[in-house]
Amino acid sequence: MKKILTLLAASTALTAAIGVPAWSAMHAPADGVLRPVAALFHDATQAMPLVLASDDDDDDDRWRDGSRRGHDDDDDDDDCDDDDDDDECRGGARNPAPAGTVAPPPNGLFGNGAPPQVQVN
Amino acid sequence: MKSLLATLALTTALTLPGLAMARPVTLTTTLNSYGGDGAYLALYVTDASGAYVGSLWMAGGKSKYYEHLSDWYRATGGDTAQVNGITGASVGAGRTLEITLDLADALFDAGYTLHIDAAVEDMRDSPNEVAVPLTSDSAGTPVAGRRYVASFAYDM
Numbered sequence: 146m147k148k149i150l151t152l153l154a155a156s157t158a159l160t161a162a163i164g165v166p167a168w169s170a171m172h173a174p175a176d177g178v179l180r181p182v183a184a185l186f187h188d189a190t191q192a193m194p195l196v197l198a199s200d201d202d203d204d205d206d207r208w209r210d211g212s213r214r215g216h217d218d219d220d221d222d223d224d225c226d227d228d229d230d231d232d233e234c235r236g237g238a239r240n241p242a243p244a245g246t247v248a249p250p251p252n253g254l255f256g257n258g259a260p261p262q263v264q265v266n
Numbered sequence: 267m268k269s270l271l272a273t274l275a276l277t278t279a280l281t282l283p284g285l286a287m288a289r290p291v292t293l294t295t296t297l298n299s300y301g302g303d304g305a306y307l308a309l310y311v312t313d314a315s316g317a318y319v320g321s322l323w324m325a326g327g328k329s330k331y332y333e334h335l336s337d338w339y340r341a342t343g344g345d346t347a348q349v350n351g352i353t354g355a356s357v358g359a360g361r362t363l364e365i366t367l368d369l370a371d372a373l374f375d376a377g378y379t380l381h382i383d384a385a386v387e388d389m390r391d392s393p394n395e396v397a398v399p400l401t402s403d404s405a406g407t408p409v410a411g412r413r414y415v416a417s418f419a420y421d422m
Contacts, residue, residue, distance in 0.1 A: 239329065239346055240327055240328055240329045240346065240353075241324060241327065241329065241346040241347070241348075241349040241350045241351075241352075241353040242350040242351055242353065243327060243351075243353050243354065244351055244352055244353055244354050245351075246351065247350050247351040248351050249350075249351045249352045249367075250320065250321070250347060250348055250349070250350055250351065250352070252319065252320025252321070252348070253319070253320065253370065253372075254311060254319065254320045254322060254369060254370055254373060255288070255367065255368055255369060255370065256287060256288020256289070256368040256369065256370055257288065257368070258288055258290065258368035259290065259366075259368050260351075260368075261323070261351070261352055261365060261366070261367050261368075262365070262366040263323075263354045263363070263364070263365045263366075264363075264364045264365075265354075265355070265357060265358075265361050265362065265363050265364070266361060266362040266364065
């Protein structure tokens with residue numbers, strides 16, 4: 146008998162734990178009884194409006210040569226920026242793998258010995 | 267015992283040619299105090315006919331700027347696979363970049379030329395900043411660049 150009661154209590158508690166938040170999320174409460182639970186879902190949608198963020202940072206695009214070819218003055222064509230860490234770049238090209246992370250390219254110039262070592266003084 | 271010796275002999279025989287066919291070469295590039303941001307540098311090799319053979323190093327990790335290394339870019343189409351695993355940070359004005367690479371012996375005294383293209387933000391691009399023949403005799407002899415490179419030398 147005790148077992149049955151325990152099982153019933155457990156299943157009731159489980160149902161309440163899952164069902165009440167779900168129910169309150171779907172129904173705007175009129176009486177305010179379930180307001181604290183519903184607020185988790187309802188208010189959050191108002192508190193966090195969709196913001197379209199731009200990570201353009203064209204200050205770093207002021208590269209030039211004599212003809213200003215390839216100058217990135219406009220804001221529209223940058224799919225990759227200096228300050229982000231993504232690898233996407235113009236034309237879908239990715240940034241190369243840094244030294245030490247992969248083997249040098251098999252271009253016939255490199256031996257099979259020590260990996261490249263670099264130092265900047 | 268015999269099989270062990272045979273194995274050792276075989277591995278030695280296979281290893282030695284590999285060691286003998288390449289050597290560590292240190293490329294030292296010192297930049298002028300040009301008063302700008304870090305320079306992007308592309309170090310690459312052409313053969314006797316001037317055809318691109320391959321890249322040795324890329325200083326500067328963002329491929330969007332590689333078009334400013336115009337000779338290298340023209341030769342490679344900006345293919346970043348050419349510099350995978352041989353790319354480091356750009357080099358600040360007045361600083362010295364020292365790279366040690368394990369390079370094939372066949373590169374030297376065979377008509378190959380090492381080139382450096384340079385580019386700096388807000389400043390003029392400098393393709394073929396340095397062009398130096400890869401010969402045993404030229405090793406250790408500093409060469410001045412045209413705009414950003416104060417000196418370049420390779421040591422074997």
